[in-house]
Amino acid sequence: MPEFQQIAILGVGLIGGSIGLAARKYNVAAKVVGIGRSQEKLSRAQRLGCITEGTTDWQAGIRGADLVVVCSPVESIVPMVEQMVPFCQPGTIITDAGSTKQEIVDTLHTSESIRGRKDVYFVGSHPMAGSDKSGAEHSVANLFQDRVTIVTPVAETDRTAQATVRKFWESLGSTVMEMSPAQHDASVAVTSHMPHVIAALLAASTPEAMLSLTSTGWGDTTRIAAGDIELWRQILTTNRGHVLQSLANFEKLLTAFRASLEAGQDEHWIKLLKQGKHHRDIVGS
Structure with a gap:
C-alpha cells in the first residue's frame, strides 16, 4: 500500500x-x-x-x-x-x-x-x-x-x-x-553556497577570448555556474551572513596559498593541494 x-x-x-x-x-x-x-x-x-x-x-x-x-x-x-x-x-x-x-x-x-x-x-x-x-x-x-x-x-x-x-x-x-535550521544554513554555506559563488567567479574571471581554450577541468569546476541566477540571488541573500563567513575563511586559505607560492615555500602550498585531494578522495565520484 x-x-x-x-x-x-x-x-x-x-x-x-x-x-x-x-x-x-x-x-x-x-x-x-x-x-x-x-x-x-x-x-x-x-x-x-x-x-x-x-x-x-x-x-x-x-x-x-x-x-x-x-x-x-x-x-x-x-x-x-x-x-x-x-x-x-x-x-x-x-x-x-x-x-x-x-x-x-x-x-x-x-x-x-x-x-x-x-x-x-x-x-x-x-x-x-x-x-x-x-x-x-x-x-x-x-x-x-x-x-x-x-x-x-x-x-x-x-x-x-x-x-x-x-x-x-x-x-x-x-x-x-x-x-537545527541555523546549523543547516551554516553547513550548506560551506558545502553548497560558497562553491557556487567560487565557480561563478572563476567563470567570470576567464576572458571571453580564452573560452575556446577551456577543457574538462574548467568545465567540471564551473558547471554549477550555469544555475539559475534569480534562484541563487534568493539563496545567497537569505543566507548572507553564513556565506560571508565561509568566504572569509576561504580568503584566508587563498591568501596563505598565494603567499607561499610567491615566497617559493613550495612545501606549504603543496600541503594545501594534498589536503584538497584528500577531502575530494573521501567524497569520491
Whole structure:
C-alpha cells in the first residue's frame, strides 16, 4: 500500500518533478498532484510521468493531500505556506525543499496562520541534490538516491510529522540527517553556497577570448555556474551572513596559498593541494 493516498507538489521543476517520479516509482503515493502557474508545463510534467494530474488552482491541488511539498524558490515558500494552511484538510503535513532554512522555519513557526491550525504541521527539509539544469524535462527518479536530505526540526515541530517527513525522504532513496535550521544554513554555506559563488567567479574571471581554450577541468569546476541566477540571488541573500563567513575563511586559505607560492615555500602550498585531494578522495565520484 502507498504511504500516502495523495501528495501535492507546488512547483514541478527539476526537484518537484523528480520527487513526483520517485514517489510514483517507489509507490510512495497513490496520487501525485502537481501545482503550478502554467497548465502547459503541468501537462508536460504529466506526460513525463512526474505527476498523475496537474492544476493551476492551488486550493484544488492541496484538497485531500496528506503531504504537501513546496518546491518553489526560497523567498516564496513562506507566503505560499501561509496562504495554503487555512485550506488544508486536518492532519496535512507540509514540507519544503528550500536551500536555506532558518528564515523559513523561524517565520512559519511564529506565523499566525500556522499557530491558528493545530492540525496542520510544517517540517522544514532540504534535499542535497540537484543540477544546473531546470525544468521537469530534466527530472530523474533516482535524483535523491544515496543523497543526503536534511530535515530541520525545532522545539515546536510535531514529532509524528517529523518522523513522517523523514520516512518520506527515505522512501525516495535519501539518507536523512536532522539538524537545527541555523546549523543547516551554516553547513550548506560551506558545502553548497560558497562553491557556487567560487565557480561563478572563476567563470567570470576567464576572458571571453580564452573560452575556446577551456577543457574538462574548467568545465567540471564551473558547471554549477550555469544555475539559475534569480534562484541563487534568493539563496545567497537569505543566507548572507553564513556565506560571508565561509568566504572569509576561504580568503584566508587563498591568501596563505598565494603567499607561499610567491615566497617559493613550495612545501606549504603543496600541503594545501594534498589536503584538497584528500577531502575530494573521501567524497569520491
